[in-house]
Amino acid sequence: MTSFSQITEALAEQAIELPSWAFGNSGTRFRVFPQPGVPRDPFEKVADAAQVHRVTGLAPTVALHIPWDEVDDFAALRRHAEDLGVALGTINSNTFQDEAYKLGSLAHRDAAVRRQAIDHHLRCLDIMRETGSRDLKIWLADGTNYPGQDDLRARQDHLASSLAEIYAAVGEDQRLVLEYKFFEPAFYHTDVPDWGTAYAQVSALGDRAVVCLDTGHHAPGTNIEFIVMQLLRLGKLGSFDFNSRFYADDDLIVGAADPFQLFRIIAEVIRGGGYGADSGVAFMLDQCHNIERKIPGQIRSVLNVQEMTARALLIDHEALDAAQREGDVLAANAVYMDAFSTDVRPDLAQWRESRGLPADPMRAYAESDYQDRIDAERVGGSQAGWGA
């Protein structure tokens, strides 16, 4: 098998973007349980994200969500981030909370609503120039709840037109990243429900339009690593939204529900050339910490990704290829599982220390006074959540 020393260079390339909204309050339709210390504004969110990077070295950028993270001065937010050792990353648009978007946004039947939604994206592109962001990530809540409620085809055509107008404004060094989702919040049809639709839509736009794969956005049983392979093969995998789930889009800590699936996904990313700084594939988290503390929740998440990345890098591809070519089912599976079964935690701890990072980031954070400090300081004001 590949030895740990052979993979450290690759490991050093890992960078996982954190979502600013992971630090705010979140919950289900039944209840949002608030937590102490939750940020009141984007500056505090970025500060929290920087803590994750400080103890892990894995999370150098923070994704923003507009308008939740609108600020008067994005240049100031950018400097704030840089002062804390991180950078601003992907800009996520939001066309699901304004009254106008009740029945859709970019795919809405009414041109006026589409206009509003397109303009919102143009505004996001402007912000990106201020924040230095490359990616405009578009997740749409568009869909219907009842058969017959709207015309699926007309909506799809409208969606194509709206995206084309946005794409026309995407800069040479920017990308439009379209996310798909199986269902929710629409309960009958969703306008971008699967990778095939996202792929067809971005293919019609051009080279700088790519797809975002959220690991929680698939039908039960879907083989996600196959989609990773296919999108990489087609040159259209732009980014990941990592999280995990047992049921629907549960948005649990990545790797929490099925570590082996995470391993398979990352193995396929590496296999297809999607890993590393030059790959053009962005690793992001998109999770909720409804009941657990948020900063340690993010730390655990990036560590889970790192751990499965290390295991995946350990796959002995020579042995694997040989067994596969011989059609030796059990041998090929065994080579693959050997890597997955390896406990990389001691090696990772040592390696972290060699890079000036804490061996145990969870403990390092717990032993810092950061959480106590923000719990005490962040009193008053309005806690951030999915609505702000």
Next chain:
Amino acid sequence: MTSFSQITEALAEQAIELPSWAFGNSGTRFRVFPQPGVPRDPFEKVADAAQVHRVTGLAPTVALHIPWDEVDDFAALRRHAEDLGVALGTINSNTFQDEAYKLGSLAHRDAAVRRQAIDHHLRCLDIMRETGSRDLKIWLADGTNYPGQDDLRARQDHLASSLAEIYAAVGEDQRLVLEYKFFEPAFYHTDVPDWGTAYAQVSALGDRAVVCLDTGHHAPGTNIEFIVMQLLRLGKLGSFDFNSRFYADDDLIVGAADPFQLFRIIAEVIRGGGYGADSGVAFMLDQCHNIERKIPGQIRSVLNVQEMTARALLIDHEALDAAQREGDVLAANAVYMDAFSTDVRPDLAQWRESRGLPADPMRAYAESDYQDRIDAERVGGSQAGWGA
């Protein structure tokens, strides 16, 4: 086939309980879109429910949700309902919105939290004496999000103890109705996830403890009519929460996603003796009208149930039984499908008129000025929603 005239007596027995919360605002974790005219208090909710009964004759009772529907004077609310031609029905407890319930209620590891949750149910039983309600319906959000988060077995044992204490306070003419749900808001395990668990728990309590079957609370592909059959056979089907879904617990208008499934469910209810005033099985709705108007949404719902009930009553059981006994698969299926394929709407319209009801309840409501009136009048105050 059975003729419509043969089923009118049975149809006349139909009574569907409306949930007070269906008239308030609801939505998803992404957004609650408010509507004009939404009730600000339980009195207004009951008034809206009475409109549904007025035009359909199908909805004589209204279920309350505590504490959402707490009032100073339940006797006044009861009289208010009676004045409007309806009655108060099932009391639904709520142990998922208080801070204390973040990690559970009746199944919580901490005795103090269980105490609070048990007391809440005792309070509900008191309210039931004031409202004249028979059923205390318990749906629990209890569960965990992460493997290892808590001890499944300890929680189940705590649940049993908590239910036993509540059951001890259930009056002779009252029932404890335990609802199960596959998942949500808990995303790893749910403490009452399936009918088997609900059945085991209520069986340990006694005769006045029964199960509530919510049609949206099952794993994908589950044969719900089989569960109906089994619970009726075991004498433990207490009530239905009707709604429909394509994906998770979408809470769409009953019959909207799969009318044939609704038909099969009701056919099995009838087959097993669960239909009619004396059956002890309560038909209730539990739905959300996130994007459609609420009162007409409820009218459509009860009409859908009535329509499928009529079709199910039309099954020619003699012919069906004969074909089944012969093992004639196609013939038996054909007899069954004959009833389902029948358009009962004209007969139902005529029959409604013969009973002094509008032939077309949807139109009758639309042509009344009720909606305009409440849209105009209910200004100011705080609209009811899942939190109030």
Next chain:
Amino acid sequence: MTSFSQITEALAEQAIELPSWAFGNSGTRFRVFPQPGVPRDPFEKVADAAQVHRVTGLAPTVALHIPWDEVDDFAALRRHAEDLGVALGTINSNTFQDEAYKLGSLAHRDAAVRRQAIDHHLRCLDIMRETGSRDLKIWLADGTNYPGQDDLRARQDHLASSLAEIYAAVGEDQRLVLEYKFFEPAFYHTDVPDWGTAYAQVSALGDRAVVCLDTGHHAPGTNIEFIVMQLLRLGKLGSFDFNSRFYADDDLIVGAADPFQLFRIIAEVIRGGGYGADSGVAFMLDQCHNIERKIPGQIRSVLNVQEMTARALLIDHEALDAAQREGDVLAANAVYMDAFSTDVRPDLAQWRESRGLPADPMRAYAESDYQDRIDAERVGGSQAGWGA
């Protein structure tokens, strides 16, 4: 609403292709229960198919499966069909039963196996010239059972090459139709698991390569009519394999499990221009009659399709469009459901008679002596099944 008289012309265009293998024995991995009267050769299969057309007027063509339906003289089989009033239709290839295909066919890692599989398809194209068939339908069992067993990406690239070689031999008046399937018989990954993959593969080939949508080949909860819409929009919907299911690929009689889904699918076909003789979309059945009689099973199936087609044609598009544009969720849904709720059977019976067909095709077949005759005559020889 649209009246029945307005849709008869459209109804007259309906043609549903029958699969020769539906008349042979079939079953599950646990057991194939043989039936009396089952055909022993393709000539007898065609004769059975002709009975379905005789009583319904809906099934003018028969699809063949190669090598199951290999005959010495396809011209003779073609004449036999024509003598019985039907024609030979789609040719289905089979690359899942030869020993060589144990680990794949067109996507196999071994060039020799791919060669054999490609050659099989070239042979099918030759047969098509003899049978006068337009479509070569390719369903592949290719996939793996265990993670790591084979290289997903290499297989996908091999698949593309193999298809390209076959496509190069497809005549100007022929089409290559690629079918996708969620899973089975492969249990970890399938090489063409979803419409996106089929679309990407056929798009790389050219205009005469299209996709086949089998209604039973999707993940739980998948919105199939959305895929219909999308493939029509992209100009790539080639054909349907109709059947129905509650769980996996159950291959039940079309419309048996969810008639409303069938209605929605056909409504979307019509909406997108996929209905009618000139549409280029072939309606086919692909079902198993494991426990029911086979010829009446096929008759019931084509009648189910016809019934839902009639209902879908009844949709009042003007009213629907108006309600949709107003964003009136309930009204739009009501227009849609009005068509679905209509019992078209009496009108269809009358219309059939007006065209010289039996009003009740099931009864007409039952009252004929055909079944008794074949049950008595087809003794000895080897009954057709999935292996022959």
Next chain:
Amino acid sequence: MTSFSQITEALAEQAIELPSWAFGNSGTRFRVFPQPGVPRDPFEKVADAAQVHRVTGLAPTVALHIPWDEVDDFAALRRHAEDLGVALGTINSNTFQDEAYKLGSLAHRDAAVRRQAIDHHLRCLDIMRETGSRDLKIWLADGTNYPGQDDLRARQDHLASSLAEIYAAVGEDQRLVLEYKFFEPAFYHTDVPDWGTAYAQVSALGDRAVVCLDTGHHAPGTNIEFIVMQLLRLGKLGSFDFNSRFYADDDLIVGAADPFQLFRIIAEVIRGGGYGADSGVAFMLDQCHNIERKIPGQIRSVLNVQEMTARALLIDHEALDAAQREGDVLAANAVYMDAFSTDVRPDLAQWRESRGLPADPMRAYAESDYQDRIDAERVGGSQAGWGA
């Protein structure tokens, strides 16, 4: 964390029963690919099973399937097993392959068919006396394919009567073990589809009637470890059929699809007192090796169970309990995951050697000449499969 030395005693108690049919040919409805060396009779199956035990020390018993494993002299088969160092175990009945069982067996509407099926089970009980088996395991293929095909309730009542008659013949030291399955081979309803039904049925019988949980027999997303907990709590978990799946009842090598799920299941078994010689819970495999070699497939399977058992035994229950009681979601999950993340293979290898077993059982088998020998010797005769 618990150290490996603390768990060796518990590990030594592990015993996993092998299914005789795992050594015969198996496949899907599309194709059974035969393998060289496959046994031709029960004696050869037992010989193969003994090889698995020889190299692992984990598989001391072999389950038989009647009538597949009918022999003239069960005493001889028993001696044959004992001579090879193993014993005969559970007897599995088969009521799904006789013509009479086409529409059901113990739940069939026809008393004559039920009689035949009951008699088959009485015959199995007789065989158990000869083989020295404790458990009669009943998996039923009973169900229907089409709504209306049969009466769900009547069938359930018939099932209860049939089971009662069989149970009356179960000896004092014997058990009736009823298995449930979500679907297949029936595609609309299954007569024992879930644990609730199995539990209700065996509870009505008595103490010696218990439930078998097959890990592949659940709806998508089902939390299986919860069911383990519940059945143990209710005193009704009799045995496991281990295997794994991504989709339906794929019958893959246990642990192959989701090792973490296997870990969680075994952790719950241990937690609930279901582990160890005196627990009354039998660990069995029930898998198919459709494309991989069969004996090494079984070796890999028992090793997977052992590996996850070791990990589960390593859980630090004191730390876990403390974190759970504090409601520290992340800490409790971390304790749990620490055990799962541990690579126990080196310790297990050493421990095996200390017990006179090969450190690497897969290699030990591969290096033996057993496979070559049987491949060469077992020529002629009829290979065992699901039909024999």
